[in-house]
Amino acid sequence: MPTSASTFAENVDGLYSFLYWLSIISCGGIFVAIAYFVWKYKAKGRGANEVGDNTSHHNTALEITWSVIPLFICIFIFVWGFRGYVEMRTPPKDTLEIHAQGQKWKWIFTYPNGHRDSDLHVPVDKDVRVIIQSVDVLHSLYIPAFRTKMDAVPGRYTDLWFHATKPGDYPVFCAEYCGTAHSDMLAHAIVHEGGGYESWLEEIGELQADEAEKDPVAYGQKMWSKQGCKNCHSVDGSVLVGPSWKGIWGTNRKFADGSTAQVDENYIMKSLNDPAGQVVAGFTPSMPTYQGQLKDYEINAIIEYIKSLK
Numbered sequence: 326m327p328t329s330a331s332t333f334a335e336n337v338d339g340l341y342s343f344l345y346w347l348s349i350i351s352c353g354g355i356f357v358a359i360a361y362f363v364w365k366y367k368a369k370g371r372g373a374n375e376v377g378d379n380t381s382h383h384n385t386a387l388e389i390t391w392s393v394i395p396l397f398i399c400i401f402i403f404v405w406g407f408r409g410y411v412e413m414r415t416p417p418k419d420t421l422e423i424h425a426q427g428q429k430w431k432w433i434f435t436y437p438n439g440h441r442d443s444d445l446h447v448p449v450d451k452d453v454r455v456i457i458q459s460v461d462v463l464h465s466l467y468i469p470a471f472r473t474k475m476d477a478v479p480g481r482y483t484d485l486w487f488h489a490t491k492p493g494d495y496p497v498f499c500a501e502y503c504g505t506a507h508s509d510m511l512a513h514a515i516v517h518e519g520g521g522y523e524s525w526l527e528e529i530g531e532l533q534a535d536e537a538e539k540d541p542v543a544y545g546q547k548m549w550s551k552q553g554c555k556n557c558h559s560v561d562g563s564v565l566v567g568p569s570w571k572g573i574w575g576t577n578r579k580f581a582d583g584s585t586a587q588v589d590e591n592y593i594m595k596s597l598n599d600p601a602g603q604v605v606a607g608f609t610p611s612m613p614t615y616q617g618q619l620k621d622y623e624i625n626a627i628i629e630y631i632k633s634l635k
């Protein structure tokens with residue numbers, strides 16, 4: 326089992342262990358019975374094999390027993406599972422709300438102050454509700470340490486909630502096959518110690534702007550990695566879902582519709598805001614728009630990084 330880091334873990338693990346051991350014991354019982362009957366009813370000779378005994382065809386008491394006992398076990402499992410389900414689907418009042426957006430191929434988490442991050446940061450010992458959307462196809466937000474998972478469905482809000490119990494850094498997966506880089510659609514769920522979440526949120530905005538100003542190329546590289554650009558755009562010339570960034574600065578691009586443009590600041594900004602408006606010849610329009618999602622210093626950093634990839 327993965328680390329248990331939410332209030333759901335105990336119940337989920339308990340039910341899972343119960344099913345696991347029930348299966349092992351039932352399976353063992355069946356194998357023992359098979360072995361016993363094979364031994365007991367083994368034909369003593371060729372003649373005995375061909376003429377069966379005239380035995381009774383059924384045993385009412387036995388058949389009722391083997392139907393009713395499993396029925397009660399199934400009802401017990403259903404009630405246990407259903408109670409857990411209801412708890413998971415009913416967020417308490419006064420939760421901290423964080424928006425999650427799935428897109429090919431990354432998660433973006435938006436915090437109450439407007440900060441957007443590729444990781445899920447939450448405080449320990451607090452009810453958190455995550456409101457989930459998708460901009461393109463089905464994804465599924467899965468946090469094994471919290472024992473919770475919910476689909477991200479285009480054109481619809483879904484949600485999940487949890488109460489993290491242990492500070493730490495836990496993996497977040499996409500659990501719905503969503504295309505080429507599905508298995509790279511990873512993030513971290515970072516559970517902060519008491520007070521840590523609030524101070525992280527306060528500092529992060531200033532820190533990033535500072536960092537971007539001091540070394541835009543390094544910051545641009547970080548954006549390339551954290552914003553999911555790297556899943557489609559290589560920086561070594563290899564062709565992935567989209568064109569490589571290596572050596573494109575200043576070159577002329579040919580688009581699918583026959584028009585051309587030079588790679589400059591405006592070209593890159595337009596590619597981020599309206600990627601479907603200028604699809605490079607030979608590629609399919611699969612990039613989502615970043616309109617309104619990036620701050621100016623972030624766009625500048627990406628531009629400086631592309632410039633540096635000679």
Ligand code: CUA
Nearest residue numbers: 464499501503
């Ligand atoms: Cu997103 Cu798989």
